Amino acid sequence: MKFSLNDIARCLDLPVSTVDRWIRQGRIPIHRNGNACIFKKSVLEKWAFNHSMPFFLPNEEKEIYKGQNPDLTNLLPAMQLGGVFHDIKGADVESVLKSAVDKVPVLSINKEKLYKRLLEREALTSTGIGKGVAIPHPRAPLPEEIDKPLIITCFLEQSIDFAAVDDKPVCVMFLLLSRSIKNHLHLLSRLAFCVRDDLFVEFLRTYPDTSSFLSRIADCENLLDETD
Amino acid sequence: MRILRRWRQPASWSIFRQDDRLLLILIAVIVGTCSGLAAVVLNRSLIAMFEWLHHFRHYWWSFIIPAIGAALSALFLDKMVKEGAGHGVPEVIYSVSRYGGLMRFRSSFSRLISSCLTIGSGGSAGPEAPVVMSGAAIGSNIAKFFSLNDRQRVTIVGCGAAGAISSIFNAPIAGMVFSMEIILGEWKAANIVSIAIASVAGTEISRILQGNQIAFSHRLFNVGHLDIVACIGLAIISAAASILLTRLLGSMHGVSKKIPFPTWMRAAAGGCAVGIIGLFLPVVLGEGYHPLRTMIEGVYTQGIGIVTVAFLAKILATSLTLGWGGSGGIFAPCLVIGSLAGLTYHRGLLLLWPSVPWVNEGCFALLGMAGLVSGMLQAPLTGIFLIIEITGSYEVILPLIIVSVISTTLCHYIEPASFYLKELVEKGQLLRQGTDRSVLSDLSVQELLEKDCMVVKQNMLLRNFINIIKKSHRNYFPVEDERTGHFLGIIHLDDIRPYLFNPLMYDAVVLGQMMDTNVEVVYLDDDLSEVLQKMDANRVFSMPVIANKKFIGMISKATLLDKYRKELMVQTDL
Numbered sequence: 001m002k003f004s005l006n007d008i009a010r011c012l013d014l015p016v017s018t019v020d021r022w023i024r025q026g027r028i029p030i031h032r033n034g035n036a037c038i039f040k041k042s043v044l045e046k047w048a049f050n051h052s053m054p055f056f057l058p059n060e061e062k063e064i065y066k067g068q069n070p071d072l073t074n075l076l077p078a079m080q081l082g083g084v085f086h087d088i089k090g091a092d093v094e095s096v097l098k099s100a101v102d103k104v105p106v107l108s109i110n111k112e113k114l115y116k117r118l119l120e121r122e123a124l125t126s127t128g129i130g131k132g133v134a135i136p137h138p139r140a141p142l143p144e145e146i147d148k149p150l151i152i153t154c155f156l157e158q159s160i161d162f163a164a165v166d167d168k169p170v171c172v173m174f175l176l177l178s179r180s181i182k183n184h185l186h187l188l189s190r191l192a193f194c195v196r197d198d199l200f201v202e203f204l205r206t207y208p209d210t211s212s213f214l215s216r217i218a219d220c221e222n223l224l225d226e227t228d
Numbered sequence: 229m230r231i232l233r234r235w236r237q238p239a240s241w242s243i244f245r246q247d248d249r250l251l252l253i254l255i256a257v258i259v260g261t262c263s264g265l266a267a268v269v270l271n272r273s274l275i276a277m278f279e280w281l282h283h284f285r286h287y288w289w290s291f292i293i294p295a296i297g298a299a300l301s302a303l304f305l306d307k308m309v310k311e312g313a314g315h316g317v318p319e320v321i322y323s324v325s326r327y328g329g330l331m332r333f334r335s336s337f338s339r340l341i342s343s344c345l346t347i348g349s350g351g352s353a354g355p356e357a358p359v360v361m362s363g364a365a366i367g368s369n370i371a372k373f374f375s376l377n378d379r380q381r382v383t384i385v386g387c388g389a390a391g392a393i394s395s396i397f398n399a400p401i402a403g404m405v406f407s408m409e410i411i412l413g414e415w416k417a418a419n420i421v422s423i424a425i426a427s428v429a430g431t432e433i434s435r436i437l438q439g440n441q442i443a444f445s446h447r448l449f450n451v452g453h454l455d456i457v458a459c460i461g462l463a464i465i466s467a468a469a470s471i472l473l474t475r476l477l478g479s480m481h482g483v484s485k486k487i488p489f490p491t492w493m494r495a496a497a498g499g500c501a502v503g504i505i506g507l508f509l510p511v512v513l514g515e516g517y518h519p520l521r522t523m524i525e526g527v528y529t530q531g532i533g534i535v536t537v538a539f540l541a542k543i544l545a546t547s548l549t550l551g552w553g554g555s556g557g558i559f560a561p562c563l564v565i566g567s568l569a570g571l572t573y574h575r576g577l578l579l580l581w582p583s584v585p586w587v588n589e590g591c592f593a594l595l596g597m598a599g600l601v602s603g604m605l606q607a608p609l610t611g612i613f614l615i616i617e618i619t620g621s622y623e624v625i626l627p628l629i630i631v632s633v634i635s636t637t638l639c640h641y642i643e644p645a646s647f648y649l650k651e652l653v654e655k656g657q658l659l660r661q662g663t664d665r666s667v668l669s670d671l672s673v674q675e676l677l678e679k680d681c682m683v684v685k686q687n688m689l690l691r692n693f694i695n696i697i698k699k700s701h702r703n704y705f706p707v708e709d710e711r712t713g714h715f716l717g718i719i720h721l722d723d724i725r726p727y728l729f730n731p732l733m734y735d736a737v738v739l740g741q742m743m744d745t746n747v748e749v750v751y752l753d754d755d756l757s758e759v760l761q762k763m764d765a766n767r768v769f770s771m772p773v774i775a776n777k778k779f780i781g782m783i784s785k786a787t788l789l790d791k792y793r794k795e796l797m798v799q800t801d802l
Contacts, residue, residue: 018675018791025328025670026377027798051797227695 001041008037013054072186073149073178075194076218081105082150084210088173089157093122097136100154100175109145114138118175128164131201135191137176141184149178149187155207172204194220249421252380256387256422259370260429263363263388264395267430268437270340270355270362271396277348278514285510291503294513297349298499298554301342302492305555309338315353315550315557316361317648320389320411323368325659325666328378329385335365342555350513352502352545353556356396360557363392363430364411383419386412390423391430397443398434399617400427402610409607410648413660443517443618446524449591451624454584459595459627462573463634466599469569470639473543473558473604474647480551491553498552502545511538512545515556516564523567524619526590532575539568558647562600570596594619595631602632603639606646611636662800668756671795673773676756676788677781684719685710686740690733697721697728706772706779707743715779717743718772749774750783759783 008030009016022028023037029047030039041057048055085103090096101115117138121127128134152175159169174191178184194200194217203216284290305311312319316339323331339358347353367388371381386407394403404427408415484494506513522528530538546561570592577586594615602611611632616622639646645653652658659666682700684693686707696705703721708714724742727733748766750759750773763771763785770784 014794015675015677017672021670021672021675022798024378026379051794053794 001039003037003039004035005037007058008039011055011057012048072183075151075187075190075221076214078149078151078187079153079214079217081148082152082175082177084153084155084213086155086207087157088154090160091158092160093162094119096154096156096160096173097122100136100152100173103152103154104150104175104177105152106146106150109142114142114145114177126163126165128162128168128170129192129195130164130166130168131195131198132159132164132168132171132205133195133201134162134164134170134173135176135188136173137178137184137188141178141180143179146177146179149176149183151176151187151191153213155204190221190224193224248380249418251374251376252383252422253425255370255374255376255384256426257429259363259367259384259387260391260394260426261433262366262370263359263391263426264430264433266336266340266362266366267355267359267392267395268434270344270359271438273344274348274355274515277344281349288507291507292500294346294350294503294506294549295496295499297345297347298351298502298549298552299492299496300349301345301555302495302553304345305338305342306491309334311335311338315339315357315555317357317410317557318651320361320364320385321413321648322652322657323364324382324385324411325413325661326657326669329364329368329371329382331365331368331385333365333369336362336369339555343557346499346549346554346556347515349499350503350506351499351549351554351556352512352514352516352542352561353549353554354515354558354560354562355556356393356559357557358555359392359396360389360406360411363388363390367391367426382412383422386419386423387426391426394427394430395434397614397618398431398438398440399443399614400424400431402614402617403427403430405613406607406610409610410605410646442620444521444524446590446594446619446621447526447588449587449621449624451587451591451627452585455587455591456627456630458577458586459592459631460634462570462592462595463599463631464638465573466566466569466596466631467603467635467638467642469539469543469565470562470600470603470635471642473546473562473565473600474643474650476543476547477551477558477647478650480547484552495553498548498554501548501552505541505545505548509534509538509541511564511568512542515560516542517560520564520567520593523571523593524590526588528571528589528593532572532579535568535571535575539565539572542568558604559601562604563597566597566600567593568596569600570594591621591624591627594621594624595627598628599631599635603635604647606636606640606649608632608636662796665757667792667795667799668760670799671756671788671791673750673752673754673756673759673783676783676791677773678784678787679781681706681779681782683708683779684739686716686738686743688739689735690727690737690739690742691735693739694728694734702782704770704772704782705739706782707739708779712777714777715749715772715774716740717745718747719743747772751775752780756788760785760788 005016005020009019012019023030023032029043030037045055083103083105088096088099090099097118098115101111101118104111104114118136121137121139127136154173154175156171156173159171162170164170176184176187178187200220281293284293323329339361343353343355343358347355364385367384368381371384376384389411390403390407393406394400404423407423408419412419487494511519542561542565546558550556550558571589573596574586574589574592598611598615601614602608612628615628616625649658659669681702681704682696683706684696686709705719707716707719709716719739719742723744748762748771750771752773752775763769770782772779773781773783
């Protein structure tokens with residue numbers, strides 16, 4: 001096979017200068033002809049394996065790269081997937097969580113188990129983050145049960161006492177289910193950014209309909225991306 | 229036209245591309261032949277010059293002949309080819325270990341001419357080291373012509389050295405062993421094939437041109453048990469002689485350097501001194517092959533007194549010739565000094581125990597030679613094989629081995645580096661494959677550069693900096709000048725952590741006020757071992773790398789370890 005020096009360096013994940021030197025010193029089974037590097041794929045693969053170095057041809061490499069670093073899901077797609085519900089009934093934490101879990105639009109999930117895990121998390125400390133908002137979530141991520149992270153937005157029929165940090169009754173819940181800790185933190189931090197804005201909280205108290213709520217979320221996220 | 233181009237790049241011929249071992253073997257034949265030829269040429273011209281000058285030896289002023297020769301040789305080296313004095317073997321070893329055996333073309337003949345002038349006129353030095361250097365340079369340049377890589381070029385340089393030694397002594401095994409033990413310093417199957425072939429080619433060319441004769445033939449020796457015991461004493465004497473010669477050469481070098489004369493005048497002074505010694509003891513003059521023959525044959529008639537004086541005088545003459553700027557090697561002087569040491573020892577034994585039937589004195593001369601070669605070069609195998617081959621006397625192998633190994637051990641105990649390596653070790657230039665020093669010298673700062681650091685401006689507010697911290701993967705933030713882009717200092721997250729959570733400071737400080745300006749920096753052409761020393765001295769794990777006053781990346785111990793390991797693996801298991 002014939003590659004340029006830069007390509008070879010990328011395939012082996014080494015600096016160009018190192019590969020250049022190794023070829024000159026005869027330490028790597030590549031023959032140099034001008035700028036072209038001539039090698040036998042099988043020989044070089046074996047060599048890389050023997051020296052515990054990676055070796056990927058350019059097209060293979062990209063696939064691996066994608067597999068390792070999935071893009072983080074933002075609020076909007078997660079909320080669209082999870083859905084927005086305005087009729088969550090219940091007078092205490094247990095009952096609202098129960099009815100919220102019933103709304104989860106994923107069939108493969110064991111709702112009884114999820115409910116128990118949410119309660120376990122609440123027992124640790126309340127997920128009421130103040131200003132009438134709570135973000136219940138299981139303690140560990142759910143990589144098996146769900147394909148994509150989702151947020152179920154629940155507007156409660158009546159405000160309830162959630163033992164929140166500011167002791168204010170909670171009227172909105174975002175049930176947060178994610179596949180990885182990384183994405184969980186990502187969504188949580190974005191949500192917290194939105195809630196920090198008092199205008200947004202005021203907006204939530206008006207029990208907005210689904211489309212205006214989602215467009216507001218989209219606005220907030222745009223703002224967040226700009227400041228980053 | 230295409231065919232022509234293909235001819236100019238023999239390395240691209242398909243027959244060789246299939247398997248470059250084939251190419252190496254072919255080149256080994258060529259190099260062995262060429263370096264063998266060089267050896268024959270030097271040998272012949274030395275003989276011719278010695279015979280031509282022989283008529284003048286009877287005059288009282290003959291002592292200035294070595295002076296003229298040494299001065300001419302120093303002038304030639306210094307002015308015409310611009311190469312340093314000395315015998316050349318350390319240069320070959322250094323080029324092998326540092327530059328993949330790259331050598332100048334002129335090296336392939338410069339030492340031949342200069343050593344011919346020095347030795348032919350009577351200076352006490354050997355023609356072997358110059359021939360080795362020529363052979364190595366020939367090999368290096370042929371390898372360059374075939375556009376071989378460093379590893380292959382080193383092998384071919386070894387081939388050149390092997391061919392030269394094989395040819396000059398008509399001793400193929402000694403050539404191989406010398407090349408592996410001293411020049412390359414490693415034993416690898418891949419090298420042995422080509423070097424063996426070059427040895428054969430070198431020997432064959434010498435046999436064709438000069439006939440197949442053993443260099444120093446002699447009668448059969450009957451080595452008894454007592455002789456084997458006695459040779460332990462000889463080993464000690466030859467070790468002492470080796471140390472004396474090494475030290476004397478070193479101190480002569482030091483003394484001559486202090487004298488404020490040009491090189492050629494110094495060489496002339498040394499040559500003059502040798503000439504004066506030679507007036508009284510002609511045995512010290514030249515490379516000394518002729519007296520060597522008489523000693524091994526056992527017909528050297530002088531008594532113990534004169535032999536002892538000659539033994540010391542030869543050491544002195546050699547150090548005067550080489551230490552003061554003459555050109556040549558120490559191989560042949562070693563052989564002469566060794567045989568004189570052997571004779572001295574034998575005469576001493578006879579004096580003490582006249583009734584014991586000691587073996588012929590020629591045998592002791594031979595053992596002394598092995599002792600000195602092994603001691604000076606700290607290469608026992610070279611000593612053993614060389615003596616066996618140039619004398620054709622396998623019956624002395626047992627005492628020979630004993631003398632060689634004891635002499636090597638004793639010398640190693642007192643002088644840790646052999647004569648060839650001493651200079652390199654002192655300058656820290658000896659780099660054998662797979663050692664820490666060689667790995668570090670191969671890696672460059674450029675290869676270790678980490679470019680994922682985010683550079684910040686010196687007038688940036690802390691508030692804006694917080695956003696940068698969010699995105700960065702690193703703990704270090706180099707600070708540069710907005711206008712010039714020059715590196716000013718560095719911010720380490722650990723140092724400013726307490727202020728990050730104090731919002732009152734966000735608009736009160738700019739980064740220029742927070743950075744550490746007193747940082748040690750690394751430059752692109754810095755030596756990695758020095759970089760590591762700096763890191764250890766300052767107890768840091770990363771340092772910024774600067775080029776043209778601008779920040780170009782970080783260098784860290786973690787990356788270094790990763791690359792170091794890869795380099796070590798690649799260097800060692802080929």
